[in-house]
Amino acid sequence: MRTDPKTMLSPAESRDLRCVAGMMIPPSAAFGVPGADDAAIFADITASLGRDFADVRQALGALAALSGGAFADLDEARRAAVAEAFQARGGAALVTLTRVILQCYYRDDRVVRSLDLEPRPPFPKGHMLEQGDWSLLDPVRARPKMWRDVPPR
Amino acid sequence: MNQIVDVLIIGSGASGAAVAWSLAGTRMKILCLEQGDWVKQSDFPSNGRDWEARRYGDFDISPNRRARPTDYPVNDDNSPMKVANFNGVGGGTIMYTAHFPRMHPSDFRVRSLDGVADDWPVDYAMLEPFFAENDRMMGVSGLAGDPAYPPKQLPMPPLPLGKTGTRYARAMNKLGWHWWPSDSTIATTEYDGRAQCINLGHCTPGCAQGAKASTDITYWPHAIRAGVELRPRCRVREITTNEHGMASGAIYYDADGVERFQPAEMVILACNGIGTPRLLLNSASSRFPNGLANSSGLVGKNLMLHPWPQVRGYIDERVDGDRAPMLSLWSKEFYETDPARDFVRGYTLQFHRGTGVVNEAITSAAVGRLPWGQDHHRVYRDLVYRRLQIGIACEDLPEEHNRVTLDPVLKDSHGIPAPRIDYTISENTRRMMEHGIARAEEILTAAGANNLYTSRTILNSPGHLLGTARMGIDPERSVVNEWGRCHDVKNLFIVDGSIWVTSGGVNPTSTIQALALYIADSIKQRLATLFD
């Protein structure tokens, strides 16, 4: 299969991205959720890079530079140290990398259900909103006028 | 060549739509050129599972990030607040949050009352009938009796309090501070062919239900039925003038990129506080070497953007989050000038219901509050749907060094010079911001929130683009007169947010539209002597 290097990550970049996604959000048996490196979630992440592609590539480049090679190939302790340094450096590319992972993770059906929410778009079903108790306004209704009178022109 | 029209309106947003509808009754031939497209309700993000992600993509509030072919870039590097807008039929109302406060009577008299900036040449009483007319046309929900405003009637009942609103209400009552359900252009009943709100939540990037009043579904259908022509995908490059120094029409690029000339008897600009000065400056000619209508030198100056700190905190129960319109309550407790404070003027507090699942994760991670690793899940579950957030809508006063100019390098897709903004936050505004932040922290604490976090300047401005072609009686100190006509060019009018003299501490669209209706009415009253 041929890939376009301007819009598709290389296999090495892809491996590092998956690895960093799994470190950011690992699976949790306690909460019954997959990690962000889950196959379906990771496929969504790579398919959704779109206008963020350049920033993500830049972030992965910085990660590889900090690793002195492939981040995914480091041993666990070294990976943790590099990930910490990577986060401490911050920057716009890291913010983008984090966002592209989070926006796909938190729309996965399994994750959404684990939060006791329905996996669906807002439209057309919408949501119910309770009216609330408008008598809470009574003390405000009782206040004198607050706007300032203006002098005649 | 196109046939001459009586009225050429440029821009179809909040003010362009209102002025088009109001003038339609005159039977003049009216044409509106709009650089953007119609947007379909089925295109809005809340139709799909990627609805939150699209707020960072094709429905981002920044034109630079959104970068649709219909957008133009803005160089806002030299400003702590970035420009937000939408370019399409409906303009900024496609992307607005539909919070719809009016300016207060004191906002029009800041020099007389507080000794700063300038008084407006119009006042609340003059605009009152136009506020009411606009409320009817846009369809406003709200509750009469707010002690912060002169009496007004709203066509629809207010948005529900919900769980989040109840939490704020109790906190505000505990503190003894004013709060009230906001005026909002979200339909709480069926209204003028619009469906009732069903709490999709994501009002800002467009309402798939059509419950939010953007002008493409309020004013425009009425204006078009009354005979106004609206031509989308037409980007105006410059206003032309004739040997008498009058506007003669506009040169624009049509949907195919072909340059065309549209002759007109009268031109009305409605391109907003960035687009209008850009167009006037791009219309410089040998007759008007500093830009059109710029003998005062004030075109582009006095840009006001409304600094808008946000304070958030988290409570011990799940509340409404993004499952309802984001804004539904305001407080005017600190709106009017108080001589005991170290700043003049004031601000509105806006109470947010919370945010969505994805956005909670993104915004918390961005400020280092959502860790990587196993702890991520536990921390996240203490955040999601537990957020309370208060926005502080600060009035910034006009200052000439805050301005729009033409960028020497940046251009749009038609090669037209793009705007550049230079903006700094003044000392008065900074003190106001800190005062508001401290009050918001008190409210959140009274509501039982902890884990508080403040962003002093949000990444993008609230999309309030004001003051860059101000109105006034003195031609040396203003660009348009008291009824919107340019001092220098007697058949050129401006009706958008650029004519504001000061900014008030409120979201501006209600007042922008009331002013546009007032100017249209002034035009109608003077038709026989309009260009004298």
Ligand SMILES: Cc1cc2nc3c(=O)[nH]c(=O)nc-3n(C[C@H](O)[C@H](O)[C@H](O)COP(=O)(O)OP(=O)(O)OC[C@H]3O[C@@H](n4cnc5c(N)ncnc54)[C@H](O)[C@@H]3O)c2cc1C
């Ligand atoms: C994210 C966001 C949230 C907001 N929330 C609120 C809110 O809750 N309440 C509130 O009151 N306000 C809100 N606003 C602000 C509101 O959208 C604006 O105040 C209002 O739309 C401004 O009206 P206007 O007529 O001045 O210009 P706009 O509505 O911006 O219309 C200008 C139009 O002119 C067109 N145009 C510009 N240049 C050209 C050209 N050269 N040729 C052809 N067409 C051109 C543009 O494409 C655009 O459609 C928000 C804005 C944003 C972006």
